[in-house]
Amino acid sequence: MPRAVVCRELGPPERLVLEEVPSRSPGPGEVRVRIEACGINFPDLLIVQGLYQYRPPLPFTPGVESAGRVADVGPEVTGIAVGDAVIARMRTGAYAEEAVVPAAAVVPLPRGLSFAEGACLLVSNLTAMNALVQCGRLQPGEVLLVHGAGGGVGLAAVEIGKHLGAHVIATASSDDKLRVAGARGADHVINYSQRAFVDEVKHLTAGEGADVIYDPVGGDVFGQSLRCIAWGGRLLVIGFASGTIPQVAVNRILLKGCAVIGVRAGEAARHDPAIGRRNLADVLSLVGRGALRPHVSHVLPLEGYVDAMRLLRERRAIGRVVLAAGPDARATP
8 A cells, every 4th residue: 555644633744654545546537646756845844733824634645745656547537547657736635645636727837846855846947937927027137035035935936036137145054055046046145144134125126125025934034124125026925934924013004104904825726726837838938948946955765755745844954855755756758
């Protein structure tokens, strides 16, 4: 039987268990995917603790994106064949050796990407695309300030922001993370563990501030961002990797005439599927042109799920962390 990481009680990753689970055949409109790699996202840590907006019933297997090969095709499925290399999207179930998903939830693995890269391609990049295009309305020539630029969603914003023609300033907590952000297109980098990013941003923008600020960190970073946002700027709330949900100083919002906008790419696509289809097509187009590629810093075996999740929790990863659920996780089909 295939193995899966199962959440039977809410709590930290240490409470999850790796166990054998029954395999099932796909029903009408479904496919069964033999998973080679599964991507770890920060919301996974929140979901297993019951701290996220979406709370699946117990027991469940965490994980929302994976990559592998189609092992079986159910009735009424067209255009997908056994053996196809695919990316599978799901609300839960990715930390496993196989999964049954709707055929509409699989995407062909882009040529040239490994299964590990495919397993962490979509969530971070679709988040950044929705944030910068629909929510932030980023324009060519504007200044984009990306916090947490060493993480998966941060690096995605750096790359997509450059594609959209922005002048990108990246912040992160270490020089190693900033080196990767610079290699991915950031025009300026700031180590905010060594110097205040507010003063640096004001200096780089001749006192004007950043037009769009992309914040997956929260905590003090959010409050400081309101001090270096441009008049009429857009502050995008992506998440709270710092572990602290900030309180909004609404007087600063008033003084800057700025907007604070929450970003939930998955919900945006569910409310307006056309947005989801357009963003997916744009992300895949960038990958096909070589303008976008996940940076995978760690690939751990499926049984190393606790260590993998700790890498995100402790913010020690650069880019993305992936679990190898099969022998070909690092392979490029």
